[in-house]
Amino acid sequence: MQEKNLSFNNFEQCIKCTICTAYCPVVAVNPLYPGPKQAGPDGERLRLKNKFFFDENLKYCMNCKRCEVACPSGVKIADLIHSARRRFSRNIPDLRDRLLANTDLLGKVARPVAPVVNSIVSSKPVKAVMDVMMDIDKARAFPKYQRKGFVRWFKKEAADNQEAYSKKVVFFHGCSTEFQHPEVGKAFVRVMNAIGFGVKLVDEECCGVAMISNGLWNQARRHAEHNTRVFREVVTGEGLPVVAVSSTCAFTMRDEYPDVLDVDNSDVRDSITLAEKFIFEKVDSGEVRLAFKDDYRARIAYHCPCHNEKLGWGIFTKALVGMIPGVSLTILDSHCCGMAGTYGFKKENYKYSQEIGRPLFEQIRSLSPDFVCCECETCKWQIEMSTGYMVLNPIVILAEALDLEATAVANSVR
Ligand code: SF4
Ligand code: SF4
DSSP states (O other): OOOSSSSOOOGGGOOOOOHHHHHOTTTTTOTTOOOHHIIIIIHHHHHHHOGGGOOGGGGGOOOOOHHHHHOTTOOOHHHHHHHHHHHHOOOOOOHHHHHHHOHHHHHHHHGGGHHHHHHHHTSHHHHHHHHHHHOBOTTOOOOOOOSSOHHHHIIIIIGGGGGGOSEEEEEEOHHHHHHTOHHHHHHHHHHHHHTTEEEEOOOOOOOOHHHHHTTOHHHHHHHHHHHHHHHHHHHHHHOOOEEESOHHHHHIIIIIHHHTSOOOOTTTGGGEEEHHHHHHHHHHHTSOOOOBOTTOOEEEEEOOOHHHHHHTOHHHHHHHHHTSTTEEEEEOOSOOOSOTTTGGGBHHHHHHHHHHHHHHHHHHHHHOOSEEEOSOHHHHHHHHHHHOOOEEOHHHHHHHHBOHHHHHHHHHTO
């Protein structure tokens, strides 16, 4: 792997205030984790002198980026940590980590026999075996695979109509929309078409976030290079934006590609966006009009995922969902849910993952909303499993709340 940026060494900007440590959800619950200040800027100083100062306990970092949001000096703390893991860790990912990291491969294998797979991985004896043999915690509920994926639906039901739109977006659907939650992709297409945009799919690969978390650096880098190359064709060639529905995919493809994987995406980065940001900006500029159903009513609690806090884009979801006339929207306190992609599946992390998420779960229970709104699929899995409350992607809420025909008419006459 190219080692152009040996580290993202703005660590000298650290003023030793320790705010990052106060904000880190892991250091509060796991005594094995040294914390962001020690693992990031302090550790980097030592590691640059001698690689033997590298501490394998850096694997406990969830890469939530909350430390970076809190840091008053703009130190890229989590990037320092994961860049150090990439350069110095001698830990070889085991079968469990490789399986969890390859979300797309697992999805392709599971899909043809989805009902069987879903039933097997939810049975107590199988969970007990996975707990002992693979260190996947037996208390963890698995998301359900769907037999019919999003892309198949799109090709059959929607692709032919998209050429009718003069304005288009490229849709990065991601693994969870394809394999577990095709309803999110269907909602995206319906909403985009209603506001006057056709949808184009490209030859995307998994964004690679789970490969980064699980230390499959070379594979993650190949995915980053592939996606960046494919995006380059449509962004610079056709002038199209790339719109995602998962804040983690959007964040990874914008910022982890250059900062952790050392993949130059500078010519496409600013064209990668999130559905809520894209739609809100179109509405705000007057280019798009939304017509809502008169009878839509919902009490919604919004959880902003950590990576969307890092992007600073939760404001767009709040504004967009807050526009729906029949909605009572509560913004949940800023807390990590504790899932962090594949982190919460692992036996060594499960109890910490639950402890980290507890304040969030308690607030949701005390509010008792009709459902929770969140842009991240793994937050959804954690919150649904831990609270029993349903979690919906904002684009699904929007598709339900909009009068799609009236919205299409409002936008076609403009
Ligand atoms: S918050 Fe930033 S400046 Fe403060 S100790 Fe952490 S890295 Fe250093
Ligand atoms: S990324 Fe999250 S878990 Fe890692 S050090 Fe920062 S706050 Fe802690």
